[in-house]
Amino acid sequence: MDIARTLADMALELQQDGTPPAMLDRVVHYARLTLDADDAGIMRIISRSRVETPAATTSRVDEAHALQVKHDEGPCLDAILGRATYRTDDVTTDRRWPLWGPAAAEIGIRSAVGVRLATRTRGYGSLNIYADRPSAFSASDEQVAEMLAAHATAAFAAAEKAEGLTAALESRTTIGQAQGILMEKFAITSDAAFEFLKRISQHENKRLHTVAEAIVVQRDANARPQK
Structure with missing residues (x-):
């Protein structure tokens, strides 16, 4: 061989x-x-x-x-x-x-x-x-x-490093989506929306990604047509 x-x-x-x-x-x-x-x-x-x-x-x-x-x-x-x-x-x-x-x-x-x-x-x-x-x-x-x-x-x-990078990119995307939702809802800047997410994260002792994900999920739920 x-x-x-x-x-x-x-x-x-x-x-x-x-x-x-x-x-x-x-x-x-x-x-x-x-x-x-x-x-x-x-x-x-x-x-x-x-x-x-x-x-x-x-x-x-x-x-x-x-x-x-x-x-x-x-x-x-x-x-x-x-x-x-x-x-x-x-x-x-x-x-x-x-x-x-x-x-x-x-x-x-x-x-x-x-x-x-x-x-x-x-x-x-x-x-x-x-x-x-x-x-x-x-x-x-x-x-x-x-x-x-x-x-x-x-x-x-x-491969492990690539998986970690993928997870980081997905987290960043979710945080960006949450910022956009807050900017539209409260007519604030991107920086102000990010600071708002940080304050909630610290107050509730949750990861920033977790807070952002909850906001995105709530927006999607509210957007679904009511039966």
Whole structure:
């Protein structure tokens, strides 16, 4: 397999996906494909005792993650909280995770790689890749997994930023609509309408967008024909 070509294809597809859930699904698919693995998934940590699996190739990934929470150990948890990458060649004999390893073997997992998904300022979770055979992954596979994780992290962060920008633009539009309603109703300037919104926001201890949205919704309700 041409790893460079595969990673390039994934990067293009990630740009087209647009949303974090779609991107994560794409990443786990490519992780299983490029590393000749049996399963792959994303772990997002809420706390040491609570994690989510927003993307997985099969339900067994959820089980593997749940077992790490149950035993408070495992390569995926450590990838999030410790070094960037952890690999185990045989979960049944790896002394780093004496409880999780045998439990993972019971659901068919023998090898695993966990890689942190994080920017310099924020962590998202870990990319976790599993195989049913021992010694399934090499040091070069670790590097490929880290490249996959880097692509995923960059795409995830960019998509999240874009979603935040969209929300900000929508909020600004709503505030502008509310200003227009107030200007027309009270024959005031744009600045005066904005100050009016701010005073209501402070008096009622509500976000400016929430106050503006209520004014727009009320205007729309009053504009509907009465039955």
